[in-house]
Amino acid sequence: MMNGSLEAVYFNGESSSSKSVTLSIDSDTRELRLHSDGEIPVIWNLDHLIVDRYGNILEIRNKQWDGALIRVDDAYSSKEIYQLLKRKGRIDLHTRLLDLGILKIVGVAFLLLGLFVGAYFYLLPPLAERAAMLLPESVDDEMGDLFESEVLGHYKIDTKKSALLQEFVSKIEFNNSKPLKVVVVQSNEVNAFALPNGTVVVFSEIIDNMKGYEELAALLAHEVSHVNNRHSIKMICRNLAGYLTVSLLFSDVNGVVAVIAENAQQLHTLSYSRAKEQEADEQGIGILFQNNINPHGAVMLFEQLERESNVNIPKIISSHPLTKDRKKHMLEIISERKFKVTHNVNLKSLFKQLKRH
Amino acid sequence: MATNFNESQQAYRLEFHGKGSEYFAIMIVNWLLIVFTFGLYYPWARAKQLRYIYGQTSLNQERFHFSGTGKEMFRGFIMVVLFYIAVLCVYFAIMVGFESPLWAILFIYLAIFSVIPFAIHGSLRYRLSRTTYRGIRFGYRGDRMELTKMYFKDLFLTVITLGIYGAWFQVNIRRYTHENMRFGEVEFSNDAKGFDYFVMNLKGYLLSIITLGIYIFWWQRDMFEFYINHMKLSKGDQKINYKSTATGGGFFKLQIVNILIVAFTFGFGIAWVEMRNQKFICDNILMDGDIDLAALSQTEQEYKDATGEDAADFLDIDVM
Incomplete structure (x- = not known):
């Protein structure tokens, strides 16, 4: 039982006129009683109360009676009732958190944000890649098949060269887990890429610029390494996980933050693919060693790319690490390793035919 | 008298x-x-x-x-x-x-x-x-069918007039919804006309181009004024009229400061921006009339289905 009486203003939800009342709370029956002169007290069950606090003003409503409202203006009274209702468990979690004060809330938010950022950069990528590895390889194939017709539709396929290149591929051990299919497309762009289903697309210009079969072997070894390591599916899983996390975290904040977050996500993707390019470079040159092909083919390949890109793209925005750095890295690997080179007549003759056509 | x-x-x-x-x-x-x-x-x-x-x-x-x-x-x-x-x-x-x-x-x-x-x-x-x-x-108390019919008719007219009818479209929807709003026995009404809205927007558009965008704030003032000044409340023969006191300079100051707040707080200042906007709206609405707000009675039913509210939120439409 609460001592003394608390002054309040009461709207009964039937008319907009107000009435002065005094409040009392009976803890035993869990009742809030509204007394006004010469009238039977109105009784509200404590379990039906909804409370809003605006500074020193406390507004109490009844869940069962939408319109009705009790307003307590007095600072002391409103605090008293608020504390009492809090003890009775009538204040929701959100309001209780707000009671902690802005500094603590912001502190907790920053701590949490820090944890999320940490997890996002260091925990999420390996987790997403793990998840990617759980997917059967058939997913890679299906995805590759889906893109293949779409991608190849834009180019003119050179069937003769494709057949020659296919034979070239068959003479090298790529440690591939799935059958490789190579396609040469006519284009004066210097480019090549691998699809997750094992299809490697090579542009005619890059072959025409090549100086020897070692260079072609290096290119193919690099692209096949992307396939062997399932880089595409890993990348898609990473991006997807990143995107989902970012949108979950920031969906409610606002546009500006979302845009910043999005850009961060993109830069992150770029650095990711640099790491994967390096992995493919290293495994690619490994394939050359294994097949007794001159590893300088990889160096020649980067020299061609260097000649091609007369525009210098700064490292931070380029998806491939600067060609110079990659070439240097290849030279380092070659200098550290002992290797045997066998002159491969088959590959040489196939390469000659590819260039001649 | x-x-x-x-x-x-x-x-x-x-x-x-x-x-x-x-x-x-x-x-x-x-x-x-x-x-x-x-x-x-x-x-x-x-x-x-x-x-x-x-x-x-x-x-x-x-x-x-x-x-x-x-x-x-x-x-x-x-x-x-x-x-x-x-x-x-x-x-x-x-x-x-x-x-x-x-x-x-x-x-x-x-x-x-x-x-x-x-x-x-x-x-x-x-x-x-x-x-x-x-x-x-x-x-x-609006009727969904009636609103939907009006919406599609006006949408059609807007499309075939290449957007020109859009002014009438907006005003018609606003008038219909306002006229069906109640507060106890108090009825809302709106006497806006599509033609006036069209002329106001045409003027705003042209002047904004001529002044390289500076007039936009005065155009916003006109839009706000159009919205507020055409709204009326009535209860029997008692009335409340609304009047906007917003100025172009006021809109200018509000938004420049808002942009600065958002930019310098990396977006976290959006809370302050929203409060500034609400305050600006309330500070710039003048009401006069003779309805006694302490003498009204409950007339409207409770309605707890929030599906439309959530759909509007999904589509980013704000009705109020």
């Missing part, structure tokens, strides 16, 4: 008391709870925000109240999500099953445009029914 008139004349004062720091705290707590519940807290978070904004708005020292709950909005949220999934399923069915991307895209547009009148209607019904002042509910 003059003295009699003055006696029944009432004073009205609209105020907004919200503070950026308080609203920011609410947003941060919302954010924490949303993250911890994997997004499920969103409807409750929205209820909290709406409740704060309504609760910080007062007329003659008495606060408004939004009594909508997260639970109600969560139900609507689920309905909207289910609808959204259904639409996507049909979209993919047309896309893959019938291999006709054109029809699939057409279907999406049709679905979105058909939801809009439903969202406007549902949102108004819910939002107004859950808004009280001095214990009296607001309400919306």
Whole structure:
């Protein structure tokens, strides 16, 4: 039982006129009683109360009676009732958190944000890649098949060269887990890429610029390494996980933050693919060693790319690490390793035919 | 006569008391709870925000109240999500099953445009029914069919006139919805005309081009004035008229400072920006008339279906 009486203003939800009342709370029956002169007290069950606090003003409503409202203006009274209702468990979690004060809330938010950022950069990528590895390889194939017709539709396929290149591929051990299919497309762009289903697309210009079969072997070894390591599916899983996390975290904040977050996500993707390019470079040159092909083919390949890109793209925005750095890295690997080179007549003759056509 | 008139004349004062720091705290707590519940807290978070904004708005020292709950909005949220999934399923069915991307895209547009009148209607019904002042509910009595017919007729006319009819379209919808709004026995009305709105916008558009965009703030003032000044309240022969006191300079200052706040706080200042906007609106609405706000009775029914409200939120339409 609460001592003394608390002054309040009461709207009964039937008319907009107000009435002065005094409040009392009976803890035993869990009742809030509204007394006004010469009238039977109105009784509200404590379990039906909804409370809003605006500074020193406390507004109490009844869940069962939408319109009705009790307003307590007095600072002391409103605090008293608020504390009492809090003890009775009538204040929701959100309001209780707000009671902690802005500094603590912001502190907790920053701590949490820090944890999320940490997890996002260091925990999420390996987790997403793990998840990617759980997917059967058939997913890679299906995805590759889906893109293949779409991608190849834009180019003119050179069937003769494709057949020659296919034979070239068959003479090298790529440690591939799935059958490789190579396609040469006519284009004066210097480019090549691998699809997750094992299809490697090579542009005619890059072959025409090549100086020897070692260079072609290096290119193919690099692209096949992307396939062997399932880089595409890993990348898609990473991006997807990143995107989902970012949108979950920031969906409610606002546009500006979302845009910043999005850009961060993109830069992150770029650095990711640099790491994967390096992995493919290293495994690619490994394939050359294994097949007794001159590893300088990889160096020649980067020299061609260097000649091609007369525009210098700064490292931070380029998806491939600067060609110079990659070439240097290849030279380092070659200098550290002992290797045997066998002159491969088959590959040489196939390469000659590819260039001649 | 003059003295009699003055006696029944009432004073009205609209105020907004919200503070950026308080609203920011609410947003941060919302954010924490949303993250911890994997997004499920969103409807409750929205209820909290709406409740704060309504609760910080007062007329003659008495606060408004939004009594909508997260639970109600969560139900609507689920309905909207289910609808959204259904639409996507049909979209993919047309896309893959019938291999006709054109029809699939057409279907999406049709679905979105058909939801809009439903969202406007549902949102108004819910939002107004859950808004009280001095214990009296607001309400919306519009007819969904009527609104939908008007919407599609006007949409059609807007399309065939290459957008020109858009001014009439907006005014017609606004007039219809206002005329069906109630606060106890008080009826809302709106006497705006599409032609005036068209001329005002044409003028705003042309002058904004000539002045390299500077006139935009004065154009905003005109739009605000058009909205406010055409709104009326009546109860029998008692009335309340609205008048905007906003100036172009006021809009200019409001928005330049808002942009600076957002830019320098990396977006976190949005809480302060929203409070500034609400305060600007309340500070620039003048009301005069003779309706006694303490002598009204409850007339409107409760309406707890928040599906339309959530659909409007999905589409980013704000009815109020």
